[in-house]
Amino acid sequence: xxxxxxxxxxxxCAPGATFTESxxxxxxxxxxxxxxxxxxxxxxxxxxxxDFLVSLTGVDFNPSLGVVYHLESxxxxxxxxxxxxxxxxxxxxxxxxxxxxxxxxLQEREVFDLFxxxxxxxxxxxxxxxxxxWVGYPLRKDYVDTVNIIDLIK
Amino acid sequence: xVDADITEKKDTVEExxxxxxxQHPSTHGVLRLVVxxxxxxxxxxxxxxxxxxxGIEKMAERNTYTQIxxxxxxxxxxxxxxxxxxxxxxxxxxxxxxxxxxxxxxRTIISELSRLASHQLWWCVMGMDLGALTTFxxxxxxxxxxxxxxxxxxxxxxxxSYNCPGGVxxxxxxxxxxxxxxxxxxxxxxxxxxxxxxxxxVIFQQRTKNTGLITKEEAIAYGMTGPSGRGSGFSCDVRxxxxxxxxxxxxxxxxxxxxxxxxxxxxxxxxxxxxxxSIIEQLIDNIPEGDFAxxxxxxxxxxxxxxxxxxxxxxxxFGVYVESRGEKNPYRIKFRSPNFANLSALDYMSRGEKIAxxxxxxxxxxxxxxxxDR
Numbered sequence: 001x002x003x004x005x006x007x008x009x010x011x012x013c014a015p016g017a018t019f020t021e022s023x024x025x026x027x028x029x030x031x032x033x034x035x036x037x038x039x040x041x042x043x044x045x046x047x048x049x050x051d052f053l054v055s056l057t058g059v060d061f062n063p064s065l066g067v068v069y070h071l072e073s074x075x076x077x078x079x080x081x082x083x084x085x086x087x088x089x090x091x092x093x094x095x096x097x098x099x100x101x102x103x104x105x106l107q108e109r110e111v112f113d114l115f116x117x118x119x120x121x122x123x124x125x126x127x128x129x130x131x132x133x134w135v136g137y138p139l140r141k142d143y144v145d146t147v148n149i150i151d152l153i154k
Numbered sequence: 155x156v157d158a159d160i161t162e163k164k165d166t167v168e169e170x171x172x173x174x175x176x177q178h179p180s181t182h183g184v185l186r187l188v189v190x191x192x193x194x195x196x197x198x199x200x201x202x203x204x205x206x207x208x209g210i211e212k213m214a215e216r217n218t219y220t221q222i223x224x225x226x227x228x229x230x231x232x233x234x235x236x237x238x239x240x241x242x243x244x245x246x247x248x249x250x251x252x253x254x255x256x257x258x259x260x261r262t263i264i265s266e267l268s269r270l271a272s273h274q275l276w277w278c279v280m281g282m283d284l285g286a287l288t289t290f291x292x293x294x295x296x297x298x299x300x301x302x303x304x305x306x307x308x309x310x311x312x313x314x315s316y317n318c319p320g321g322v323x324x325x326x327x328x329x330x331x332x333x334x335x336x337x338x339x340x341x342x343x344x345x346x347x348x349x350x351x352x353x354x355x356v357i358f359q360q361r362t363k364n365t366g367l368i369t370k371e372e373a374i375a376y377g378m379t380g381p382s383g384r385g386s387g388f389s390c391d392v393r394x395x396x397x398x399x400x401x402x403x404x405x406x407x408x409x410x411x412x413x414x415x416x417x418x419x420x421x422x423x424x425x426x427x428x429x430x431x432s433i434i435e436q437l438i439d440n441i442p443e444g445d446f447a448x449x450x451x452x453x454x455x456x457x458x459x460x461x462x463x464x465x466x467x468x469x470x471x472f473g474v475y476v477e478s479r480g481e482k483n484p485y486r487i488k489f490r491s492p493n494f495a496n497l498s499a500l501d502y503m504s505r506g507e508k509i510a511x512x513x514x515x516x517x518x519x520x521x522x523x524x525x526x527d528r
Contacts, residue, residue, distance in 0.1 A: 024462060051374050052390075055462075055490040057475055068475070070462060070490075074374050074388065077395070081462070103377035106203075106498045129204035129527060139212055149212075 001048060001078055009048060014038040027081040035084045036095040042071065043100050049073045050080065053101040058111035060141045061085055065092045065117055096122040114139040167193040176205045180283045180513045183523025194508045199501055207527040214487045219245050219454045220318060222487065227313040229489060230525035232272040233467040235264050238317035240474045243398055244463035245319040248456045256444040257321030262400040263437050264316065266430040271300040272468035273427045276520045281352050283517040284361060289352055296344050299337045319454060321447025334438055338431050345427065362416035366503045366515035369414055377495035380470025381426060382519050385419035387412045392466040404436045416518035455482050469493055469520055493525040
């Protein structure tokens with residue numbers, strides 16, 4: 001599918017989608033409410049057939065917290081990048097895509113561990129790398145830890 | 155008449171949780187698995203990660219791109235050169251720098267030598283996990299030849315940091331080509347010995363055939379790439395899909411098998427060793443003259459935007475995602491680690507298998523734990 005056709009498909013399913021310029025692939029910013037239905041359609045529709053979740057990345061967009069998904073189709077060989085975010089930093093919640101891509105289960109746990117973003121309908125929402133008693137979310141930009149992080153540039 | 159003592163026949167098979175790791179000879183690193191067993195059959199297992207979590211992604215946010223290359227070495231240390239190459243290719247693609255042909259050839263030859271060394275280590279450890287200790291010594295002995303070449307040319311046996319944005323750090327030594335050819339000639343006599351020793355062994359085949367089954371659709375759903383995914387028929391070789399460096403100048407086969415069991419993954423890696431040798435042979439005599447690196451500015455700043463670069467590491471697709479806001483440090487860098495995706499499929503693959511087969515499945519997946527934890 002060409003980039004233009006893919007953009008049209010995305011806008012049809014998620015009317016609030018916006019696009020950013022990127023030379024490599026289509027990058028779409030999707031509002032949180034339409035996200036799960038869009039991904040479901042991208043996976044199940046025969047014209048797009050995105051069955052391979054390449055990477056799931058948590059990002060602190062400052063001031064919002066979000067996730068960047070890279071999806072690829074093993075048959076049709078195209079790749080798309082989707083971003084979604086939430087402005088709530090106290091209790092950020094997004095929708096999980098584990099029911100569509102089992103690969104997302106551990107990845108979403110990592111995003112929760114490092115950014116604090118919870119995912120609805122996740123089978124096992126708990127920290128992955130850090131202790132259960134750890135306070136704070138290290139990869140956020142406002143994370144302060146004077147014990148473990150040595151700041152040489154003062 | 156004796157009254158027979160009729161006792162109810164109780165089901166004596168117990169269910170229990172056992173803990174494998176983090177210190178365990180066959181988990182290949184610090185991975186802890188909590189396995190739910192019914193007798194000897196695995197019902198499910200949960201991996202506990204984080205024993206070697208070093209916060210590399212957070213560290214990288216305060217490092218320059220050239221310093222990040224040294225961090226990527228320590229992720230999947232058996233494909234250190236390919237990890238370095240991914241970051242370099244990302245920087246070069248973003249700045250639209252043309253890498254000289256000589257550097258591309260050198261990078262590809264060293265990548266394929268890394269792949270060969272990594273698969274040799276995988277083979278020797280797979281045999282050892284299943285009890286065949288001899289394979290351990292054979293594999294490590296033969297791998298030393300490749301590590302000697304790395305030490306002489308790149309400065310490090312396991313962790314090279316030989317790539318830099320624009321090319322490679324220094325030129326190859328004059329003896330490089332001859333040593334690589336000798337090494338390949340030597341290994342060609344040894345690979346049939348490996349097949350004789352392990353592949354045809356009846357016990358090995360019975361422990362790996364039809365265990366750890368995963369279909370192609372499930373492999374794609376779990377994101378299993380690399381030789382593990384190709385053992386189920388998922389055609390995911392980045393060298394074929396998005397060729398980089400000198401891979402568009404060589405012809406090689408992508409090894410695919412459809413059975414999806416541990417033996418298929420084993421055979422894929424054995425054949426990949428032959429393909430690696432064939433790629434090196436096609437390139438080793440034709441290294442073009444020229445510069446070994448393009449001139450780059452001392453401070454590298456990527457234009458604002460986001461970039462994704464993928465390479466075929468020894469265990470699957472290694473990806474680097476960078477969001478840059480114009481500084482000399484990345485705003486966010488993420489390493490898409492192949493072992494992380496392969497680990498998420500371990501639970502699915504091992505349900506219903508015996509615990510001894512779980513060891514065979516884990517070694518056929520070839521996990522390297524620092525890559526999972528980053």
